[in-house]
Amino acid sequence: MxxxxxxxxxxxxxxxxxxxxxxxxxxxLERGHDVTLWLAGKDIESDAVKDWEGKTITIPSExxxxxxxxxxxxxLFRLYKAYRLSLPPMRESRPDVVLAMGSYASFGPxxxxxxxxxxxxxxxxxxxxxxxxxxxxxxxxxxxxxxxKSRFYLKHHNLETTGMPLRKALQRASLLxxxxxxxxxxxxxxxxxxxxxxxxxxxxxxxxxxxxAEKGVVLEVEHIAGLQNSEExxxxxxxxxxxxxxxxxxxxxxxxxxxxxxxxxxxxxxxCAELAVFGLPALLIPYPFAVRNHQMGxxxxxxxxxxxxxxxxxxxxxxxxxDYLVSVSEKPERLEHMVAAMKKRAQLNASGRLADLLxxxxxx
Numbered sequence: 001m002x003x004x005x006x007x008x009x010x011x012x013x014x015x016x017x018x019x020x021x022x023x024x025x026x027x028x029l030e031r032g033h034d035v036t037l038w039l040a041g042k043d044i045e046s047d048a049v050k051d052w053e054g055k056t057i058t059i060p061s062e063x064x065x066x067x068x069x070x071x072x073x074x075x076l077f078r079l080y081k082a083y084r085l086s087l088p089p090m091r092e093s094r095p096d097v098v099l100a101m102g103s104y105a106s107f108g109p110x111x112x113x114x115x116x117x118x119x120x121x122x123x124x125x126x127x128x129x130x131x132x133x134x135x136x137x138x139x140x141x142x143x144x145x146x147x148x149k150s151r152f153y154l155k156h157h158n159l160e161t162t163g164m165p166l167r168k169a170l171q172r173a174s175l176l177x178x179x180x181x182x183x184x185x186x187x188x189x190x191x192x193x194x195x196x197x198x199x200x201x202x203x204x205x206x207x208x209x210x211x212x213a214e215k216g217v218v219l220e221v222e223h224i225a226g227l228q229n230s231e232e233x234x235x236x237x238x239x240x241x242x243x244x245x246x247x248x249x250x251x252x253x254x255x256x257x258x259x260x261x262x263x264x265x266x267x268x269x270x271x272c273a274e275l276a277v278f279g280l281p282a283l284l285i286p287y288p289f290a291v292r293n294h295q296m297g298x299x300x301x302x303x304x305x306x307x308x309x310x311x312x313x314x315x316x317x318x319x320x321x322x323d324y325l326v327s328v329s330e331k332p333e334r335l336e337h338m339v340a341a342m343k344k345r346a347q348l349n350a351s352g353r354l355a356d357l358l359x360x361x362x363x364x
Contacts, residue, residue, distance in 0.1 A: 280342060
């Protein structure tokens, strides 16, 4: 390694920004660099960074609002305030390079870095660039992306595909062999709708799987219900005689990913990246209210690679899903092809590639 760098990572706001920021930060700490996380003061951050070994700085921030309203005007003042609050610590610590993982939490630190002449790198997790990355990209040294096709939606002179940084435990586990489905084995399904759950998945999927059981299809289910009531879900599976484990939350997903045949889930950037490294086929139901409908963009990218199937939430019914799953169960070779296609999308060591990029920009 060359010289030791001082690196700031603006990754506050949501888990989709914090966790890849943490993964990259830990990679950089292991390389001997001085790394500071810049957070936004949100509730999720305290739990996420409790084991973080480096420094943190918190700059209260708020999401972007568009249109003319009292709230949008207040947001502009708060973003400006975040910029002003970021200047003193940025000037005092003066990092060699700043990495921003997107979201409104990037605005203050990046504007401060720009004011002080500090080079910065943006990371865009989704196929379609978010508002923060679109707004801040023009002066960025480099924009790192998770999806190669993002270059069609984000014009920048220096765009590099690094992938989506994941926890090292996930990366290590993904190298282990997945449990293969035997000819007479049940179809093992993973249902997950994010940390808070997805009401539509919690309502529709158990009914569809119960209807499959009535047709004689043998199934096993791992269902992550999120914060929503799990007792009704458990009751539906039990009445249908289906072996099912219903969880509110699973901290370590590695064992589940290695032991299921198909995921039914949303299509956030982290979910797509994890499915890819584990070679897990999926039926993706994008969250329809995501900004710029970015989850549909992510889902279509996997569908175009023949790694996943996609259905819009408005088209998802229990009868449609039952027919789909019966077809999947009867054609195991189709799942095998999807496994191979999903594995081709895997981007192992994205945190390492992003760390390499920061070392180059910072002059290590």
